[in-house]
Amino acid sequence: MNKTNPIAEIIAIGDEILIGQTVNTNSAWIGQRMSEAGIPVKRAIVISDDPTEIAASLEEALQRADIVLITGGLGPTRDDLTKNTLAQFFGSTLVRDDQVTQDILKLLASRNVPMIDLNLDQALVPNNCRVIRNANGTAPGMWFEKDQQVIVSMPGVPYEMKVMMDEQVIPALLSAFKVPAIVRKTIMTTGIPESKLAASIADWELSLPEGVSLAYLPSPGIVKLRLSVSGENQMKLRQLINNLADQLVTIIPEAVFGYDDLTLEEVVGVLLRERKQTVATAESCTGGTLASLITRVPGSSDYYKGSIVAYANEIKTTFLKVPGEMIQAHGAVSCEVVERMATNIRDIFAGDYAVAISGIAGPAGGTTDKPVGTTWIGVASDDGVKSACYQMGEHRERTIHKAALAGLNLLRLSILKDARG
Amino acid sequence: MNKTNPIAEIIAIGDEILIGQTVNTNSAWIGQRMSEAGIPVKRAIVISDDPTEIAASLEEALQRADIVLITGGLGPTRDDLTKNTLAQFFGSTLVRDDQVTQDILKLLASRNVPMIDLNLDQALVPNNCRVIRNANGTAPGMWFEKDQQVIVSMPGVPYEMKVMMDEQVIPALLSAFKVPAIVRKTIMTTGIPESKLAASIADWELSLPEGVSLAYLPSPGIVKLRLSVSGENQMKLRQLINNLADQLVTIIPEAVFGYDDLTLEEVVGVLLRERKQTVATAESCTGGTLASLITRVPGSSDYYKGSIVAYANEIKTTFLKVPGEMIQAHGAVSCEVVERMATNIRDIFAGDYAVAISGIAGPAGGTTDKPVGTTWIGVASDDGVKSACYQMGEHRERTIHKAALAGLNLLRLSILKDARG
Numbered sequence: 001m002n003k004t005n006p007i008a009e010i011i012a013i014g015d016e017i018l019i020g021q022t023v024n025t026n027s028a029w030i031g032q033r034m035s036e037a038g039i040p041v042k043r044a045i046v047i048s049d050d051p052t053e054i055a056a057s058l059e060e061a062l063q064r065a066d067i068v069l070i071t072g073g074l075g076p077t078r079d080d081l082t083k084n085t086l087a088q089f090f091g092s093t094l095v096r097d098d099q100v101t102q103d104i105l106k107l108l109a110s111r112n113v114p115m116i117d118l119n120l121d122q123a124l125v126p127n128n129c130r131v132i133r134n135a136n137g138t139a140p141g142m143w144f145e146k147d148q149q150v151i152v153s154m155p156g157v158p159y160e161m162k163v164m165m166d167e168q169v170i171p172a173l174l175s176a177f178k179v180p181a182i183v184r185k186t187i188m189t190t191g192i193p194e195s196k197l198a199a200s201i202a203d204w205e206l207s208l209p210e211g212v213s214l215a216y217l218p219s220p221g222i223v224k225l226r227l228s229v230s231g232e233n234q235m236k237l238r239q240l241i242n243n244l245a246d247q248l249v250t251i252i253p254e255a256v257f258g259y260d261d262l263t264l265e266e267v268v269g270v271l272l273r274e275r276k277q278t279v280a281t282a283e284s285c286t287g288g289t290l291a292s293l294i295t296r297v298p299g300s301s302d303y304y305k306g307s308i309v310a311y312a313n314e315i316k317t318t319f320l321k322v323p324g325e326m327i328q329a330h331g332a333v334s335c336e337v338v339e340r341m342a343t344n345i346r347d348i349f350a351g352d353y354a355v356a357i358s359g360i361a362g363p364a365g366g367t368t369d370k371p372v373g374t375t376w377i378g379v380a381s382d383d384g385v386k387s388a389c390y391q392m393g394e395h396r397e398r399t400i401h402k403a404a405l406a407g408l409n410l411l412r413l414s415i416l417k418d419a420r421g
Numbered sequence: 422m423n424k425t426n427p428i429a430e431i432i433a434i435g436d437e438i439l440i441g442q443t444v445n446t447n448s449a450w451i452g453q454r455m456s457e458a459g460i461p462v463k464r465a466i467v468i469s470d471d472p473t474e475i476a477a478s479l480e481e482a483l484q485r486a487d488i489v490l491i492t493g494g495l496g497p498t499r500d501d502l503t504k505n506t507l508a509q510f511f512g513s514t515l516v517r518d519d520q521v522t523q524d525i526l527k528l529l530a531s532r533n534v535p536m537i538d539l540n541l542d543q544a545l546v547p548n549n550c551r552v553i554r555n556a557n558g559t560a561p562g563m564w565f566e567k568d569q570q571v572i573v574s575m576p577g578v579p580y581e582m583k584v585m586m587d588e589q590v591i592p593a594l595l596s597a598f599k600v601p602a603i604v605r606k607t608i609m610t611t612g613i614p615e616s617k618l619a620a621s622i623a624d625w626e627l628s629l630p631e632g633v634s635l636a637y638l639p640s641p642g643i644v645k646l647r648l649s650v651s652g653e654n655q656m657k658l659r660q661l662i663n664n665l666a667d668q669l670v671t672i673i674p675e676a677v678f679g680y681d682d683l684t685l686e687e688v689v690g691v692l693l694r695e696r697k698q699t700v701a702t703a704e705s706c707t708g709g710t711l712a713s714l715i716t717r718v719p720g721s722s723d724y725y726k727g728s729i730v731a732y733a734n735e736i737k738t739t740f741l742k743v744p745g746e747m748i749q750a751h752g753a754v755s756c757e758v759v760e761r762m763a764t765n766i767r768d769i770f771a772g773d774y775a776v777a778i779s780g781i782a783g784p785a786g787g788t789t790d791k792p793v794g795t796t797w798i799g800v801a802s803d804d805g806v807k808s809a810c811y812q813m814g815e816h817r818e819r820t821i822h823k824a825a826l827a828g829l830n831l832l833r834l835s836i837l838k839d840a841r842g
Contacts, residue, residue, distance in 0.1 A: 018462045020453030021638065023446055027467070032441030041439045043474075046448070046465040053464075060481075217442060281730075287716025288709030291730045295708025298784050298817060300732070307730035309702075309712045315727045315770060349736060363719050396719060 003148060004178040006066035008034055010044040011057050013073035013082065014156055017046045026071050026158055030165065037170050038179035038230060039067065049073055051085045058089060058151065066149055067173060072156030074122075074139040083126065083142075086153060090144060092128035100131055100140045107138060132168050136160045143172065150176060183237040184228040185245050186217075189255040190264060190409050194218045197225075201251055212244065220398045221405035222264070257412060264408045265293045265300075271415045272303035272353075279411065280305040280349035282320055282341040284332065285359040285375065287311060290404040305349040310341070320344050333358050333370055335378075339385045342378035353414065354380040355407045359392065361399050375403045379414045386414065424569060425599040427487035429455055431465040432478055434494035434503065435577060438467045447492050447579055451586065458591050459600035459651060460488065470494055472506045479510060479572065487570055488594060493577030495543075495560040504547065504563075507574060511565060513549035521552055521561045528559060553589050557581045564593065571597060604658040605649040606666050607638075610676040611685060611830050615639045618646075622672055633665065641819045642826035643685070678833060685829045686714045686721075692836045693724035693774075700832065701726040701770035703741055703762045705753065706780035706796065708732060711825040726770040731762070741765050754779050754791055756799075760806045763799035774835065775801040776828045780813065782820050796824045800835045807835065 010030055016022045027044045034041050042065060047053040054073070061068045073082035087094055101123040108115055122138045125131055132141030132152070137160040144151040152169055154161045189197065194216055198205075205214055211231065217224040227244055229237050249256050258267050272279060281290050291307040294300055310316045313332055317324045322340045330336045338358045346354030359375030366372035372394050378387035390406055392399040431451055437443045448465045455462050463486060468474040475494070482489045494503035508515055522544040529536055543559045546552055553562030553573070558581040565572040573590055575582045610618065615637055619626075626635055632652065638645040648665055650658050670677050679688050693700060702711050712728040715721055731737045734753055738745045743761045751757045759779045767775030780796030787793035793815050799808035811827055813820040 017449070018452050018465060019456040020449040020451070021636070023444060023449040024465075025444055028438070028441040028444040030441070031439050035440040042469060043478075044439060044445075044467040048463060057464075215442065283709075286713075287721075287725075288704075288712025288728055288730065289716075291709025291732075292707075292713050292821075295710075295730075295732060296818065296821075300708075304708075304732050306732040306736045307709055307728070309709065309716075309728035309730065311712075311716060311722055311725050311727040312770075319769075348740075349733075397717065400713075400717075 003066055006039055006173075006177040006179065007042045007064075008039050008067040008069060009061040009065040010041055011054075011061060011068060011070045012044070012046045012156070013049055013054060013070065014046070015048045017072075018048055026156065026161060029158070029162065030069055030071070033165055033170060034069075036182060036184065037174060038182040039173065039177070049081060051081060054082060054085045055089055058086075062146075062149055062151070066177065068149070068151045069169070070151065070153040071161055074153065074155040082153065083124065086129075086142065086144070086151075087126040090126060090128050090146065092126040094124040095127045096123050097125050097131055097140070098123075099133065100125065103133055103140070104138045132164050134160055135163055141169070143169075180230040181232065181234040181237060182228060182230045183234060183241050184226060185241045186260045187225040187227070187245055187248055187256055188258045188260075188262060188264075189223050189225060189252065190221060190257055190405060192223070192252065192255045194223050197223055197252070197255070201225075201248065204248060204251055208244065209240070212240070221402040224261075254413060257409065263297075264405055264412065265297050268294070268408050268412050268415070269297045269300060269303060271412065275352075275415070277352035277415075278303050278305050278350075279353040279355065280345050280351035281307040281354065281407070282345035282356040283307055283309050284311065284316070284341075284357060285361045286357045286400050286404045286407070287361075289400050290355065290357060290407050293404050293408065305351045308345060308348075316341065320348075331370065333360055333374055333376055335376055335387050335389070338376040338378040339380075339387050342380035342387070343385050346380040352381065353411060355411050356380075357403055357407050359390075359399070359403055361396050361403075362394055363396060373399050375399070375406070377403070377407050377410050379407075379410045381414055381418060383418060386410075424487060427460055427594075427598040427600070428463045428485075429460050429488040429490060430482040430486040431462055432475075432482060432489060432491045433465070433467045433577070434470055434475060434491065435467070436469045438493075439469055447577065447582060450579070450583065451490055451492070454586060454591060455490075457603060457605065458595060459603045460594065460598070470502060472502060475503060475506045476510055479507075483567075483570055483572070487598065489570070489572045490590070491572065491574040492582055495574065495576040503574065504545065507550075507563065507565070507572075508547040511547060511549050511567065513547040515545040516548045517544050518546050518552055518561070519544075520554065521546065524554055524561070525559045553585050555581055556584055562590070564590075601651045602653065602655040602658060603649060603651045604655060604662050605647060606662045607681045608646040608648070608666055608669055608677055609679045609681075609683060609685075610644050610646060610673065611642060611678055611826060613644070613673065613676045615644050618644055618673070618676070622646075622669065625669060625672055629665065630661070633661070642823040645682075675834060678830070684718075685826055685833065686718050689715070689829050689833050689836070690718045690721060690724060692833065696773075696836070696840075698773035698836075699724050699726050699771075700774040700776065701766050701772035702728040702775065702828070703766035703777040704728055704730050705732065705737070705762075705778060706782040707778045707821050707825045707828070708782075710821050711776065711778060711828050714825050714829065726772045729766060729769075737762065741769075752791065754781055754795055754797055756797055756808050756810070759797035759799040760801075760808050763801035763808070764806050767801040773802065774832060776832050777801075778824055778828050780811075780820070780824055782817050782824075783815055784817060794820050796820070796827070798824070798828050798831050800828075800831045802835055802839060804839060807831075 010027045031041045129142040139155040141154040141164045212229045215226040288309045316322045321344045341356035342354045356378045362372035373392040375390045392402045452462045550563040560576040562575040562585045633650045636647040709730045737743045742765045762777035763775045777799045783793035794813040796811045813823045
């Protein structure tokens with residue numbers, strides 16, 4: 001086989017997907033991986049666990065695509081169905097595979113699960129397939145070839161399928177078909193809304209060389225910019241993409257916090273660890289979300305002291321020592337209060353840095369002057385305290401999440417500024 | 422039209438879904454709603470923004486299904502494509518719809534967005550369709566009928582599509598086709614793993630009347646049990662399902678915390694509000710996640726005081742006043758320390774209840790005696806303090822989330838017990 005520029009289709013088998021009990025994340029993941037590998041997916045289908053449906057949709061897919069990837073329908077209680085359907089489709093018979101038998105026995109033993117006959121039946125595979133071993137489950141994958149086309153059947157359990165795809169299926173597809181090299185780089189940005197970001201980098205975007213494409217991938221508080229290019233020489237493409245990303249950073253230096261799906265909390269962790277410094281937090285409207293983001297990173301106890309979540313105003317006065325008169329005069333959501341919260345929590349918890357957040361998450365609590373979404377964030381350090389006011393919108397959960405990310409970003413910028421200054 | 426027991430297919434249009442940039446949650450949501458309405462979805466397809474693909478897949482779907490629901494391909498920059506394709510498919514022409522024109526002008530004005538010609542083009546619709554007005558966007562939906570079949574085209578923006586489906590499309594389908602009544606009830610449980618739960622209710626499950634089905638829907642820390650039945654008389658079915666749910670509660674009274682997707686944090690909020698009581702928290706391994714769950718509920722400031730996130734041990738001693746010798750003797754993850762944390766945070770923040778959590782979220786920090794996942798949770802109230810030890814597993818994020826839910830559940834049980842006692 002040496003077909004160039006193949007196209008693929010995906011068939012996902014499962015009633016639980018059709019009735020929406022399970023969201024079809026498998027097809028999204030496969031679509032992403034295949035597109036990264038340079039093989040476009042042109043159609044993705046979900047069908048029920050039904051032999052007629054499986055055979056009919058496979059038949060149709062093979063009229064359009066070079067590669068058909070099938071997921072699901074291989075569990076211990078229903079594998080005969082899909083496997084028998086595939087064996088019948090190819091006119092082959094089921095035979096016991098010794099390697100798979102051993103894999104199953106070993107896996108069950110390691111999990112202290114007793115063997116049942118159903119499990120051993122999983123070692124039966126059509127005699128025209130190449131087995132794809134499953135390191136994380138009992139159902140093997142199967143690779144079929146027919147008339148220069150490839151059909152792969154994999155279990156629907158995401159963890160089992162993903163390891164098979166990354167370690168076996170994609171490498172095998174790339175050696176069976178001739179596909180162009182593809183190089184991608186994702187630039188992670190925060191602090192600039194998508195539309196404003198697009199305007200800021202419009203000239204650079206227009207000047208991108210032919211063949212280089214740019215995708216905006218926005219999520220609350222974060223916009224990922226993904227550059228991609230395909231061609232012959234992987235090294236030259238990599239160099240081109242790196243140069244373009246460097247140019248981009250010079251245009252929006254403060255907005256770029258990392259590359260390739262690094263998170264903002266990971267970046268902050270790296271900065272603090274490098275400097276052997278620590279941070280403490282004081283939260284009002286975010287109610288612990290900033291703390292939970294920071295502590296999501298393994299090992300964050302090396303640089304994170306803790307937080308006072310001051311949801312009741314009396315906790316702001318009693319424990320964060322914000323004067324009651326200050327809250328009275330300026331409101332709990334104000335520059336004065338948030339700066340005092342930051343300065344005081346830094347002293348109380350003895351951190352090098354401190355972040356404080358106070359805002360109106362809604363739905364209640366908004367006023368004409370301070371509508372729902374108004375959020376003050378302060379960062380205290382050796383250099384004193386800085387603060388900024390944001391408008392996070394009216395959607396409560398989104399406002400909370402965006403405010404926590406903005407707190408992390410203000411902290412990141414303070415650390416970097418201190419390093420430069 | 423008066424066809425009985427129709428079946429449906431879904432066609433989602435969009436390159437961004439095929440390459441996995443967007444997960445196809447629309448089709449899952451539609452599948453769920455349609456199945457709840459008694460109309461099974463037999464196939465769901467994703468295709469690219471391409472006229473040939475759209476026409477071909479619609480043609481195929483109409484050979485199998487009575488109803489075809491199409492999402493996507495209706496944005497202001499590409500609507501001509503899908504609409505023209507549909508108009509061509511039905512041999513109709515595009516005409517301007519005055520109602521839609523007015524809707525668009527009104528919507529843009531309310532958002533202070535200037536009109537561009539592209540927006541007005543969205544008021545062009547095929548002259549053989551019935552317009553489905555869009556309350557939340559500029560692209561109208563379209564309802565077509567052909568040979569006793571129904572084809573509906575909707576925008577891909579989830580919020581716009583969902584409102585159209587719930588308010589217009591599903592009611593119209595239920596009057597165009599004859600479908601059986603379906604009644605469902607979801608029983609929310611926590612604190613018992615799925616396999617143990619299944620064993621506890623096995624006799625009840627076996628005794629379910631014919632036609633009543635039970636689905637287990639597990640997620641970390643929560644197992645939903647969904648009962649459903651279909652038939653003629655909606656009221657009788659509702660009564661049957663309610664009786665069966667009541668029976669279930671008598672078998673696992675402590676595990677059931679609510680019905681129909683109510684969350685644990687909402688239930689705790691209702692209990693505290695009813696009693697005009699308050700709660701405070703002290704968190705170590707969960708790092709603010711318990712606080713963030715509680716404060717996700719709008720209005721939680723009525724009953725939530727706040728939290729001390731004591732990530733560093735010194736904060737446990739200095740602010741939560743846990744004696745250093747106690748931590749030395751028993752470890753930070755112990756019955757003694759967590760009970761002291763709960764008692765002290767209750768005093769310090771003056772709450773009626775207090776929850777404290779201390780555990781090993783991993784990946785580091787485990788020992789033979791206390792492996793990763795070991796979590797102590799304590800609840801303090803007027804009646805003193807109670808605590809329990811849990812094993813939450815080795816997956817860091819999951820451990821944290823499960824520990825926070827277990828804290829909420831222990832709080833819920835304490836409140837209920839106090840109410841009874």
